Amino acid sequence: MADPGAPLLEVRGLAKSFGGVHAVVDCSLTVMPNAIVGLIGPNGAGKSTAIDLISGFRAPDAGTVTFDGREIQGWNAHRVAGTGLMRTFQTAREWKSLTVMDNMLAAAPQQGMDAMWRAFATRRQLRAFDEANRATARGLLEQFGLTQLTDDFAGTLSGGQKRLLEFARIVISGARMVILDEPLAGVNPVLHSTMLDAVHQLIARNITCLVVEHNLSWIERACSDVFVMALGSTIGHGSMDTLRSDRAVIDAYLGEVAESA
Amino acid sequence: MIQYIISFLTIGALGAILCLGLNVRWGWSGDFDLAYYAMVAVGAYMGGVTVLPKSQLTGGAAWILGLNQSFLVGCLVAMAAAAFVSLLLGAVALRRLRGDYLGITTVAFSLIITAVFTQQLNLFNGFNGLYSIPSPFQDQFDAFSYPLVFLIILLVALAIVYAVLELLYRSPWGLGLRAVREDEIAAAAFGRNVYVTKLTAYVLGGAIAGLGGFLFANYLTSWNPASWNTIEVFILYSAIFLGGSANQRGVLLGVVVVLIMVPEGTRYLPNVPGHPDLFPAIRGLVSGLLILIVLRFRPQGLLPEKRPRDLRRKHRPVATVAVGASGDG
Numbered sequence: 001m002a003d004p005g006a007p008l009l010e011v012r013g014l015a016k017s018f019g020g021v022h023a024v025v026d027c028s029l030t031v032m033p034n035a036i037v038g039l040i041g042p043n044g045a046g047k048s049t050a051i052d053l054i055s056g057f058r059a060p061d062a063g064t065v066t067f068d069g070r071e072i073q074g075w076n077a078h079r080v081a082g083t084g085l086m087r088t089f090q091t092a093r094e095w096k097s098l099t100v101m102d103n104m105l106a107a108a109p110q111q112g113m114d115a116m117w118r119a120f121a122t123r124r125q126l127r128a129f130d131e132a133n134r135a136t137a138r139g140l141l142e143q144f145g146l147t148q149l150t151d152d153f154a155g156t157l158s159g160g161q162k163r164l165l166e167f168a169r170i171v172i173s174g175a176r177m178v179i180l181d182e183p184l185a186g187v188n189p190v191l192h193s194t195m196l197d198a199v200h201q202l203i204a205r206n207i208t209c210l211v212v213e214h215n216l217s218w219i220e221r222a223c224s225d226v227f228v229m230a231l232g233s234t235i236g237h238g239s240m241d242t243l244r245s246d247r248a249v250i251d252a253y254l255g256e257v258a259e260s261a
Numbered sequence: 262m263i264q265y266i267i268s269f270l271t272i273g274a275l276g277a278i279l280c281l282g283l284n285v286r287w288g289w290s291g292d293f294d295l296a297y298y299a300m301v302a303v304g305a306y307m308g309g310v311t312v313l314p315k316s317q318l319t320g321g322a323a324w325i326l327g328l329n330q331s332f333l334v335g336c337l338v339a340m341a342a343a344a345f346v347s348l349l350l351g352a353v354a355l356r357r358l359r360g361d362y363l364g365i366t367t368v369a370f371s372l373i374i375t376a377v378f379t380q381q382l383n384l385f386n387g388f389n390g391l392y393s394i395p396s397p398f399q400d401q402f403d404a405f406s407y408p409l410v411f412l413i414i415l416l417v418a419l420a421i422v423y424a425v426l427e428l429l430y431r432s433p434w435g436l437g438l439r440a441v442r443e444d445e446i447a448a449a450a451f452g453r454n455v456y457v458t459k460l461t462a463y464v465l466g467g468a469i470a471g472l473g474g475f476l477f478a479n480y481l482t483s484w485n486p487a488s489w490n491t492i493e494v495f496i497l498y499s500a501i502f503l504g505g506s507a508n509q510r511g512v513l514l515g516v517v518v519v520l521i522m523v524p525e526g527t528r529y530l531p532n533v534p535g536h537p538d539l540f541p542a543i544r545g546l547v548s549g550l551l552i553l554i555v556l557r558f559r560p561q562g563l564l565p566e567k568r569p570r571d572l573r574r575k576h577r578p579v580a581t582v583a584v585g586a587s588g589d590g
Contacts, residue, residue, distance in 0.1 A: 087450055097439075
């Protein structure tokens with residue numbers, strides 16, 4: 001365990017090239033426990049690649065990722081998830097032909113019960129595991145307003161409902177931190193404040209959030225601390241207010257938004 | 262009449278065991294595997310040389326081992342050998358390949374296995390194959406009642422396979438496997454080791470293929486490259502598609518339709534003089550047509566995968582056992 005004042009996630013000098021394309025050149029950012037931190041930048045800035053590198057879906061060429069005092073760069077995605085550092089995707093990735101309840105049960109921590117030989121454990125053990133997860137899942141579905149959809153196939157949910165299911169899965173998974181990749185993508189604008197509430201529910205459960213989003217007003221409402229990426233590097237850091245007066249940030253990104261707005 | 266019923270039930274039981282194994286790979290894991298019949302053959306050959314005595318053949322033709330062991334040992338060796346071959350192929354093929362690419366790789370593997378078993382004469386006696394494979398417990402029954410005894414052996418094996426697979430399907434492992442099938446990336450993001458999960462399912466399917474193959478060889482009392490063919494896997498697929506992928510009862514229904522009703526229903530059509538091949542051809546056509554109709558109008562099969570209902574469950578109080586502490590909080 002790291003000491004209490006230490007950052008939960010610390011990324012230093014992350015880099016990744018695909019052939020001659022330098023997708024991520026120098027990505028460095030710090031996330032303190034229980035914060036909501038934003039990550040913004042123009043299209044092609046390398047945000048998505050950076051997330052892939054942090055969450056283990058790609059291996060970085062250079063740099064370090066320290067989560068809760070442990071260096072995890074280059075680990076497989078499932079091992080990174082095992083440390084409690086979870087992520088979501090630009091499109092909701094629900095398990096379509098599983099019901100909403102089964103989506104929850106499959107996301108719950110398995111504590112070794114998902115090994116094949118455990119299928120032949122005592123009925124009592126299996127039932128206790130199942131019922132405990134079901135009880136937790138029912139509570140969370142209630143909280144995220146999905147109770148009526150418990151037995152529906154997840155593939156039939158609307159875009160917003162899929163996002164809420166994703167939040168509920170993150171909570172049941174026992175995550176300590178989650179990287180949300182464009183949580184508003186595919187969500188009706190009417191639901192944007194619902195999504196903000198959902199993020200606050202994560203924080204209320206001590207799940208630290210790093211949010212990648214293009215909707216700057218939503219980011220401003222959600223995050224007090226924002227990192228800016230452009231051309232593969234983090235070029236700015238601070239509140240949206242300070243970033244607005246940052247020359248480098250304006251040149252790389254905010255300028256074009258201000259003009260078009 | 263009774264002998265006739267026994268004969269097609271025997272075929273059905275053999276087909277059911279084979280289909281249930283393939284369903285683990287295709288229905289549960291979502292892998293379009295075309296090497297399945299190679300695992301069936303490995304099980305048949307390895308089980309065969311376990312129960313057969315030492316080969317007396319000379320001049321390059323012979324079979325390996327010849328352990329003269331009992332039927333049950335044969336079953337175990339057949340399952341272990343087919344599982345091992347599945348492990349080797351799966352460890353390579355399942356690392357990155359999915360969908361059509363997995364199909365191409367596995368069909369190539371199956372064709373290579375066929376070539377090796379046919380050409381390497383001192384492995385399983387080449388094209389002549391194994392023969393005089395002793396039928397289990399045959400010495401204790403007369404020739405008239407033995408077909409029924411063998412059917413009972415098959416039904417017991419089928420019941421065990423079905424029950425074990427049903428337990429696995431409902432287990433957390435089974436749910437994890439279905440999550441991997443639905444979306445591997447999301448499964449990895451929630452801490453599942455996709456490769457290991459898929460590989461265990463592939464090996465499990467292979468073990469059942471091996472058992473089915475050995476039982477098949479017992480039924481035929483011989484096994485050679487003419488007894489099996491890579492493309493026979495499509496008959497099994499057609500039964501699974503028609504009945505309902507991933508649903509074990511659906512698979513059994515598919516076996517009844519494709520492996521029993523279609524062949525038996527067309528058996529007594531009158532022969533057209535001068536065209537002896539007509540009705541076998543019609544049988545093939547009917548099978549193909551059935552599959553097309555099902556895929557067009559009911560792509561999930563006659564009995565699709567069941568949708569579990571949580572809202573209708575009686576909510577039991579949560580047992581206070583250490584395992585399964587809630588992830589809430």
